[in-house]
Amino acid sequence: xxxxxxxxxxxxxxxxxxxxxxxxxxxxxxxxxxxxxxxxxxxxxxxxxxxxxxxxxxxxxxxxxxxxxxxxxxxxxxxxxxxxxxxxxxxxxxxxxxxxxxxxxxxxxxxxxxxxxxxxxxxxxxxxxxxxxxxxxxxxxxxxxxxxxxxxxxxxxxxxxxxxxxxxxxxxxxxxxxxxxxxxxxxxxxxxxxxxxxxxxxxxxxxxxxxxxxxxxxxxxxxxxxxxxxxxxxxxxxxxxxxxxxxxxxxxxxxxxxxxxxxxxxxxxxxxxxxxxxxxxxxxxxxxxxxxxxxxxxxxxxxxxxxxxxxxxxxxxxxxxxxxxxxxxxxxxxxxxxxxxxxxxxxxxxxxxxxxxxxxxxxxxxxxxxxxxxxxxxxxxxxxxxxxxxxxxxxxxxxxxxxxxxxxxxxxxxxxxxxxxxxxxxxxxxxxxxxxxxxxxxxxxxxxxxxxxxxxxxxxxxxxxxxxxxxxxxxxxxxxxxxxxxxxxxxxxxxxxxx
Numbered sequence: 102x103x104x105x106x107x108x109x110x111x112x113x114x115x116x117x118x119x120x121x122x123x124x125x126x127x128x129x130x131x132x133x134x135x136x137x138x139x140x141x142x143x144x145x146x147x148x149x150x151x152x153x154x155x156x157x158x159x160x161x162x163x164x165x166x167x168x169x170x171x172x173x174x175x176x177x178x179x180x181x182x183x184x185x186x187x188x189x190x191x192x193x194x195x196x197x198x199x200x201x202x203x204x205x206x207x208x209x210x211x212x213x214x215x216x217x218x219x220x221x222x223x224x225x226x227x228x229x230x231x232x233x234x235x236x237x238x239x240x241x242x243x244x245x246x247x248x249x250x251x252x253x254x255x256x257x258x259x260x261x262x263x264x265x266x267x268x269x270x271x272x273x274x275x276x277x278x279x280x281x282x283x284x285x286x287x288x289x290x291x292x293x294x295x296x297x298x299x300x301x302x303x304x305x306x307x308x309x310x311x312x313x314x315x316x317x318x319x320x321x322x323x324x325x326x327x328x329x330x331x332x333x334x335x336x337x338x339x340x341x342x343x344x345x346x347x348x349x350x351x352x353x354x355x356x357x358x359x360x361x362x363x364x365x366x367x368x369x370x371x372x373x374x375x376x377x378x379x380x381x382x383x384x385x386x387x388x389x390x391x392x393x394x395x396x397x398x399x400x401x402x403x404x405x406x407x408x409x410x411x412x413x414x415x416x417x418x419x420x421x422x423x424x425x426x427x428x429x430x431x432x433x434x435x436x437x438x439x440x441x442x443x444x445x446x447x448x449x450x451x452x453x454x455x456x457x458x459x460x461x462x463x464x465x466x467x468x469x470x471x472x473x474x475x476x477x478x479x480x481x482x483x484x485x486x487x488x489x490x491x492x493x494x495x496x497x498x499x500x501x502x503x504x505x506x507x508x509x510x511x512x513x514x515x516x517x518x519x520x521x522x523x524x525x526x527x528x529x530x531x532x533x534x535x536x537x538x539x540x541x542x543x544x545x546x547x548x549x550x551x552x553x554x555x556x557x558x559x560x561x562x563x564x565x566x567x568x569x570x571x572x573x574x575x576x577x578x579x580x581x582x583x584x585x586x587x588x589x590x591x592x593x594x595x596x597x598x599x600x
Contacts, residue, residue: 103137112139114148151179169200184226196229204233208243241265315373332356550575558586
């Protein structure tokens with residue numbers, strides 16, 4: 102059965118707003134015809150008016166043709182036709198209240214733009230108005246997973262015609278084909294409902310209560326009959342079959358029953374006590390606990406006095422004598438030096454020390470003075486190790502002459518003067534040779550090279566050495582002295598040039 106046909110097989114009528122673009126109208130007309138509907142040139146009594154939301158023509162059509170006498174005339178956006186085609190069914194206009202679209206507000210807690218757009222389209226296709234503000238809306242849609250949702254529920258729970266729903270509520274209503282608001286659930290605020298009778302106390306309840314109090318607090322003068330703990334303990338006995346009766350009332354009710362009828366119940370308790378005659382503080386009575394065990398007293402040992410030897414001889418205590426003997430033995434080990442007068446020092450005149458010569462104390466001999474100290478066996482020292490040790494010791498010695506400091510305006514020490522070749526390029530410094538090239542025929546490689554150059558070109562070794570120290574390059578030194586020898590050889594003889 103086509104979507105745009107009613108139960109009797111009749112085509113559903115549509116009217117399209119005239120100022121909608123012609124290409125859109127043509128596409129909509131073609132879809133309606135393919136789904137079994139019919140487009141009318143005038144607004145039908147029963148059917149759908151396809152409008153473009155937000156335009157002046159849509160507002161005019163609603164004012165002219167939206168009347169309570171025609172409840173089956175619905176105003177929907179022109180996209181309604183495509184939405185029915187996609188869903189495969191005729192979308193019912195359920196979001197209508199008293200002939201008018203239900204005004205809804207989409208809260209900002211639904212942050213996803215695509216979700217908001219889809220939600221707005223679903224509401225319009227089902228007859229609702231999603232453009233209302235939060236104050237004028239009948240339904241506020243929000244995200245239930247945010248704190249804003251709970252805040253909105255608390256804010257509008259006192260308004261009877263305002264509902265706060267989840268954004269999923271729209272889909273649920275469309276699937277069920279009707280608007281069903283989330284119902285409220287009664288939450289018992291506590292207390293007894295009006296007209297509800299409480300469990301009345303019976304004579305048997307009072308007898309049980311008196312027996313309990315007589316067993317726990319037989320004598321009122323000890324106190325505690327109006328305390329909470331006595332009746333809490335009573336209700337804690339509910340698991341005992343003999344005390345199954347305590348579940349008839351709460352511990353607060355048992356306590357209030359005694360407080361309000363204390364004079365009468367005390368007389369019954371006294372009769373029970375007179376029959377049983379329990380002793381005061383008998384085991385099991387409330388307020389009496391087992392006396393804690395006595396802890397043995399700890400005796401402190403007195404510290405030994407200075408006159409231990411005298412007390413030991415007087416009292417005849419063997420242990421004290423042993424301690425005294427041990428103390429005397431320790432005193433013998435560390436003997437106190439005796440004062441002796443200093444020779445050549447005269448005593449001071451006057452004062453409290455008059456008549457006494459100054460004294461000095463001799464130093465006690467060390468305990469291990471006469472004990473021979475063990476000597477380690479002589480170690481065999483390697484000659485090479487001894488030579489290296491000696492070299493390190495020489496390096497660690499400070500040469501005072503070498504590390505002199507400058508005093509006032511005096512001359513600089515030798516170590517502070519810059520060498521003439523400090524400004525030379527780093528590449529011209531004396532080349533460092535590997536250890537394998539260190540010695541050649543008893544001479545250093547550099548010294549041998551200097552001597553060879555001097556011998557080959559007939560110069561003094563000192564001259565060659567001086568230039569080599571400046572440049573640091575043997576080949577450069579060799580070339581220089583070779584050229585110098587060539588220049589010297591090229592000079593004319595003095596005898597031939599003389600006039």
